[in-house]
Amino acid sequence: DTGVSQDPRHKITKRGQNVTFRCDPISEHNRLYWYRQTLGQGPEFLTYFQNEAQLEKSRLLSDRFSAERPKGSFSTLEIQRTEQGDSAMYLCASRPGTTPQETQYFGPGTRLLVL
Amino acid sequence: AQSVTQLGSHVSVSEGALVLLRCNYSSSVPPYLFWYVQYPNQGLQLLLKYTTGATLVKGINGFEAEFKKSETSFHLTKPSAHMSDAAEYFCAVSPLNTGNQFYFGTGTSLTVIP
Numbered sequence: 001d002t003g004v005s006q007d008p009r010h011k012i013t014k015r016g017q018n019v020t021f022r023c024d025p026i027s028e029h030n031r032l033y034w035y036r037q038t039l040g041q042g043p044e045f046l047t048y049f050q051n052e053a054q055l056e057k058s059r060l061l062s063d064r065f066s067a068e069r070p071k072g073s074f075s076t077l078e079i080q081r082t083e084q085g086d087s088a089m090y091l092c093a094s095r096p097g098t099t100p101q102e103t104q105y106f107g108p109g110t111r112l113l114v115l
Numbered sequence: 116a117q118s119v120t121q122l123g124s125h126v127s128v129s130e131g132a133l134v135l136l137r138c139n140y141s142s143s144v145p146p147y148l149f150w151y152v153q154y155p156n157q158g159l160q161l162l163l164k165y166t167t168g169a170t171l172v173k174g175i176n177g178f179e180a181e182f183k184k185s186e187t188s189f190h191l192t193k194p195s196a197h198m199s200d201a202a203e204y205f206c207a208v209s210p211l212n213t214g215n216q217f218y219f220g221t222g223t224s225l226t227v228i229p
Contacts, residue, residue, distance in 0.1 A: 042219030100209040101147045101166035106158035
């Protein structure tokens with residue numbers, strides 16, 4: 001069990017640029033989640049996948065945000081035309097199945113700074 | 116909608132003293148309850164969780180939490196604080212009827228004074 005990994009760990013970009021983050025969940029975990037965490041706050045849910053299907057995306061912050069999980073394994077989160085307000089930690093989590101009592105396992109996060 | 120309240124955004128205790136971090140949830144149906152710890156520049160690590168059964172749950176690093184339905188609470192405790200306990204602690208709920216996202220509190224930053 002290598003845990004959830006995220007890449008890159010840190011990203012600095014200029015306003016208006018596009019960025020893409022990658023998440024590799026624990027092997028054979030069907031569910032994958034994306035959260036955003038701003039300073040002094042708890043993680044805020046963005047979207048999640050069941051295998052390759054994106055089951056909830058209404059919580060994505062704007063249409064500049066999109067996520068994919070093309071083969072049901074790794075996932076990417078893209079932010080287009082970044083704004084300074086997008087600066088935050090982006091966390092990925094995975095869980096084995098679909099029952100609500102299962103633990104979500106979190107990656108180390110990608111910290112984004114938009115200048 | 117679910118909400119989670121963590122009273123006290125900052126808590127300071129002396130090394131060896133009792134740690135008490137508070138968490139209350141708002142739901143007519145008790146959800147599943149989790150405590151996570153986050154060290155600087157790291158992701159969240161599960162401390163413990165309550166799903167069913169015994170309401171006193173023991174976790175890693177000597178932490179425990181008690182689910183009290185009548186008080187809609189799930190407070191986290193540790194009898195004796197250690198310097199390595201200094202971190203951010205998050206309470207989270209997972210609603211029974213969705214099994215989807217977690218709802219997190221705003222976190223409590225624990226400082227341990229030597």
